[in-house]
Amino acid sequence: MSHLPAYDVIIAGAGSIGTPTAFYLARAGLSVLVLEALPSVGQASNKHAIGGVRATHSDVSKIYLCAESIKVLSTWREIYGDDIEWRAGGYCFVAYEQQVKKTLQDLLACQKSFGLNIGWLEAEGIRAIIPDIQMEGLLGGTFSPEDGSASPMKTCFAFYRHAKEAGAEFHFNEPVIQIGTGSGQIQSVTTAQGTYACKYLINAAGSWAADISNLVGIPLPVKPEAHEAGITEPVQPMFSPMIVDIRPREGSSNFYFYQHPTGKIIFCLTPNPPILGNYCQDTSAFLPLASQRLIELMPKLMNLRVRRTWRGTYPITPDGLPIFGRTEALDGYLLAAGVCGQGYMLGPGVGMLLTHLIEGRLNAAEEECLRALRLDRSFTSAEKLK
Ligand SMILES: Cc1cc2nc3c(=O)[nH]c(=O)nc-3n(C[C@H](O)[C@H](O)[C@H](O)COP(=O)(O)OP(=O)(O)OC[C@H]3O[C@@H](n4cnc5c(N)ncnc54)[C@H](O)[C@@H]3O)c2cc1C
Incomplete structure (x- = not known):
């Protein structure tokens, strides 16, 4: 050698x-x-x-490191010239259950102590930033306007x-x-x-x-754990934040989605039970689960066509x-x-x-x-x- x-x-x-x-x-x-x-x-x-890019975590190390990342990503174009599609659309964790509301509200003190711009909005406040959100059962949610998204x-x-x-x-x-x-x-x-x-x-x-x-x-x-995602056809601008629903549902735990500046809705689902392994072929089971959750949170998206789905892995730890x-x-x-x-x-x-x-x-x-x-x-x- x-x-x-x-x-x-x-x-x-x-x-x-x-x-x-x-x-x-x-x-x-x-x-x-x-x-x-x-x-x-x-x-x-x-x-x-x-x-998706956010500093609003529940762990202080991740809060610190992601806040540093946001400083870099949000100023990258200005400093280095490349358009990486950064947009500070914010993150909105929505609560439809008392337990979720409590979890989110309990985290606010720690998140605020790190200087994060995050607060609690009642249901009407959520509707003001996401007009088409499902209002039935909505208890409110957190909103952090300085989080956002960019192109990986x-x-x-x-x-x-x-x-x-x-x-x-x-x-x-x-x-x-x-x-x-x-x-x-x-x-x-x-x-x-x-x-x-x-x-x-x-x-x-x-x-x-x-x-x-x-x-x-x-x-x-x-270990590698499979997660699946999809992207729709473009539609007129409807909302800016990443919307995150941490309620477990049949076949899935987290579900999150946002509207890209081009109008396409991009969404991702965490399968439950988890699917371990590095196999990256997407499944036919994913889309029915994901579209059900999408429509549940935003009924207006019912007739939107999905253009592509894919599977990738999270490198997970215990x-x-x-x-x-x-x-x-x-x-x-x-x-x-x-x-x-x-x-x-x-x-x-x-x-x-x-x-x-x-x-x-x-x-x-x-x-x-x-x-x-x-x-x-x-x-x-x-x-x-x-
Ligand atoms: C559907 C989905 C949606 C996601 N959404 C988000 C999101 O919104 N925001 C977010 O922050 N994260 C998101 N993630 C998670 C994110 O993709 C991963 O956490 C991240 O890409 C992992 O980065 P990494 O550098 O550890 O791994 P990778 O990006 O996979 O890089 C590891 C590299 O190591 C190489 N490699 C492997 N073995 C060897 C070897 N022996 N020698 C040399 N090279 C090797 C691989 O080829 C690979 O290129 C998402 C993931 C999925 C699947």
């Missing part, structure tokens, strides 16, 4: 997490190689995301282009197949092309992160929280894995976090994120707004 050039950092995976991370590391002056199994950037889960593919390509300009190298069709270690630290990464020496390896392999980690004997509790940072057992091996259903919105925030970790200039909030999201936690808590 030939010995190839050495890098400060090798990243496994050029998806929602690996690509922005490459950008921030290269800009910090580090030599970076991204190894990607597929032929181009963002072709696995990144491509399947519907583009355009974002990934923008980070890719600017990462390359900053000096990062990307090798496609080149999966990581072996990892060299010695004296308790990362030494090298091997692909079919040869062996590259490195000081750090970042595991950003999404739904395949556990496979990479098995190569160094560090089990990772990350507690619904990601796994970021160092591992005790192996120096230089960094995790950027298990981002569940929020990998697109976490991407820029995580890229900055890991760059600051490697540079040794973490701020107090970042230290706290790494403490809370470390691999050797108990995984017993549960994210309330997965």
